[in-house]
Amino acid sequence: MADPKTPIIEVIGLSKEYGGRPAIRDLSFTVEAGEIVGLLGPNGAGKSTTMRILAGYLAATDGIARVAGFDVLDDSYEVRRRVGYMPETVPLPDEMRVREYLKFRARLKGLSRTATRERTDTVITRFGLQEVHGKMIGHLSKGFRQRVGLADALVHEPALLILDEPTIGLDPHQIVAVREIIKTLARDHTVVISSHILPEIEVTCSRLMIFHRGRIVAADTRDNLQQRVGSQSRVTIDLAAPEEDLRAVWEEMAEVQHFHVSPVQQGYRRSVLAVRDGQRFREQVATLARNRGWALRELAESRPTLEDIFVQLTNPDEDAEDRL
Amino acid sequence: MQAYLTLVRRELAGHFLSLRGYVIMAGVQFLLGASLCITLEALNQKPFDMPITEKMPNTGFFWLILLLVAPVITMRTFAHERAIGTFETLLTTPISDWAVVLAKFTGALAFFLLTWLPALAYPFILTRYVSGMGAVDLGPLASLIIGITMLGSFMMAVGCFASALTKSQIIAAMTSFAICTGVFLLGFISVIRPPWIGSRSELFSHLSMLEHMGDFASGVVDTRHVVFYASLTALFLFFTQKTISLRRWR
Numbered sequence: 001m002a003d004p005k006t007p008i009i010e011v012i013g014l015s016k017e018y019g020g021r022p023a024i025r026d027l028s029f030t031v032e033a034g035e036i037v038g039l040l041g042p043n044g045a046g047k048s049t050t051m052r053i054l055a056g057y058l059a060a061t062d063g064i065a066r067v068a069g070f071d072v073l074d075d076s077y078e079v080r081r082r083v084g085y086m087p088e089t090v091p092l093p094d095e096m097r098v099r100e101y102l103k104f105r106a107r108l109k110g111l112s113r114t115a116t117r118e119r120t121d122t123v124i125t126r127f128g129l130q131e132v133h134g135k136m137i138g139h140l141s142k143g144f145r146q147r148v149g150l151a152d153a154l155v156h157e158p159a160l161l162i163l164d165e166p167t168i169g170l171d172p173h174q175i176v177a178v179r180e181i182i183k184t185l186a187r188d189h190t191v192v193i194s195s196h197i198l199p200e201i202e203v204t205c206s207r208l209m210i211f212h213r214g215r216i217v218a219a220d221t222r223d224n225l226q227q228r229v230g231s232q233s234r235v236t237i238d239l240a241a242p243e244e245d246l247r248a249v250w251e252e253m254a255e256v257q258h259f260h261v262s263p264v265q266q267g268y269r270r271s272v273l274a275v276r277d278g279q280r281f282r283e284q285v286a287t288l289a290r291n292r293g294w295a296l297r298e299l300a301e302s303r304p305t306l307e308d309i310f311v312q313l314t315n316p317d318e319d320a321e322d323r324l
Numbered sequence: 325m326q327a328y329l330t331l332v333r334r335e336l337a338g339h340f341l342s343l344r345g346y347v348i349m350a351g352v353q354f355l356l357g358a359s360l361c362i363t364l365e366a367l368n369q370k371p372f373d374m375p376i377t378e379k380m381p382n383t384g385f386f387w388l389i390l391l392l393v394a395p396v397i398t399m400r401t402f403a404h405e406r407a408i409g410t411f412e413t414l415l416t417t418p419i420s421d422w423a424v425v426l427a428k429f430t431g432a433l434a435f436f437l438l439t440w441l442p443a444l445a446y447p448f449i450l451t452r453y454v455s456g457m458g459a460v461d462l463g464p465l466a467s468l469i470i471g472i473t474m475l476g477s478f479m480m481a482v483g484c485f486a487s488a489l490t491k492s493q494i495i496a497a498m499t500s501f502a503i504c505t506g507v508f509l510l511g512f513i514s515v516i517r518p519p520w521i522g523s524r525s526e527l528f529s530h531l532s533m534l535e536h537m538g539d540f541a542s543g544v545v546d547t548r549h550v551v552f553y554a555s556l557t558a559l560f561l562f563f564t565q566k567t568i569s570l571r572r573w574r
């Protein structure tokens with residue numbers, strides 16, 4: 001292995017065009033060894049293209065990409081030896097048997113006969129493929145196919161795993177199973193996964209990169225991303241008070257950015273407010289209710305979810321304007 | 325080298341894992357048998373004026389095998405992998421594009437030659453059961469095998485190239501059939517001798533696969549023919565490799 005301080009992925013000014021149409025534009029990022037990084041973005045945002053370049057399948061139009069210090073073009077074989085890549089569709093030959101396929105892949109990736117046997121057994125056990133190892137791949141369920149794909153990506157013990165949409169098309173049980181697998185992988189591998197589904201990334205990744213229209217619009221840990229969007233929070237309050245009084249009170253308070261008041265049953269009115277400092281604001285509301293003698297039924301604050309961040313950063317309305 | 329051999333084995337095994345491989349073998353056996361029958365019919369009640377190894381390549385069925393079977397064997401090589409997507413996982417292993425191309429070519433050629441294997445017994449069967457046949461002359465037999473291998477290599481290379489161009493196996497088969505048959509038919513121009521041909525007749529006779537095969541069948545291994553097919557094979561494999569490499573930059 002290269003110098004441990006070398007980042008496992010280093011991307012500088014990477015661009016890729018398909019016949020003049022840009023798929024990714026001027027990307028730059030680094031991934032340190034041991035991280036689980038999630039690439040998040042709507043379909044066609046450039047996640048798969050980025051992954052394919054890192055896996056050595058496509059060549060970039062411009063820019064530099066290095067894996068463990070090796071250039072993906074100049075030292076392509078060194079890079080491919082260190083990368084385990086699973087494409088989105090998990091392509092597998094239907095007419096081969098599971099064990100046979102994994103052995104074939106291990107040999108292709110340059111493992112010796114002994115190592116091939118050992119590693120094949122290891123990944124078969126690790127991914128729970130014992131019961132299907134003699135079956136034809138074409139007869140496997142989607143969940144098992146996914147596991148075979150993961151086993152293949154891992155069979156040569158790569159330092160970096162690149163998994164493109166690893167849970168797409170799976171049922172909820174299988175999704176949980178694959179997530180668990182990815183989490184255990186993270187202990188001794190660097191993992192880059194992509195998804196257009198938020199919870200996927202939210203539960204597995206330590207760091208996020210949000211892709212939009214070929215660019216990274218945000219890259220940070222989940223908490224930092226939330227903070228960036230979300231010093232603002234949403235407070236829902238049910239008070240038994242006249243509407244005019246409520247409006248007057250909210251307008252007076254400096255923390256409230258905008259609000260909406262609507263009647264609910266039994267004299268209560270629900271106010272939904274966008275507030276800058278939620279914590280202190282709730283205390284103020286409690287005091288206010290006590291002083292004015294208003295009955296308080298509900299007081300809830302919700303922090304912005306990743307979903308909110310995502311929608312905010314990849315606003316589809318903006319797209320429409322861009323295109324015009 | 326290890327990856328190359330692994331891939332050759334996989335390519336060859338692929339022909340035996342699907343029904344397709346057996347259909348091809350059965351088809352070739354049928355055509356070979358038909359070719360033998362016609363040869364025997366022609367020689368019936370007549371003295372053998374030439375060895376059986378020389379007679380066989382003059383039948384239509386013999387050429388049907390060469391021209392028809394080659395595209396069917398090779399159409400799968402690249403097109404199928406691209407269609408189902410395994411091409412992507414193949415090219416992200418540490419294996420060079422050249423190794424992939426050569427492995428697919430070797431696998432296809434090996435299977436092609438295997439389908440011919442039963443024909444090897446024909447001269448020996450005839451010697452055993454037909455009265456008045458001399459012993460099998462191994463020289464012309466060997467040169468005929470070389471000839472079939474040379475033509476086979478050329479057609480496999482064309483087939484690999486056609487398969488690398490598309491995701492559709494049908495289009496791949498039709499493209500390679502068109503190229504091979506085109507080259508085959510060019511040779512007939514020297515026979516038909518259209519009025520415009522003049523001194524160019526000789527050029528076309530050099531391209532004639534029939535004449536090449538005639539030489540190989542009569543025991544002449546002409547280096548001109550060997551160089552002709554070897555260089556065409558190399559050229560089409562080069563095209564194939566370029567087609568594969570270009571994909572990265574598309």
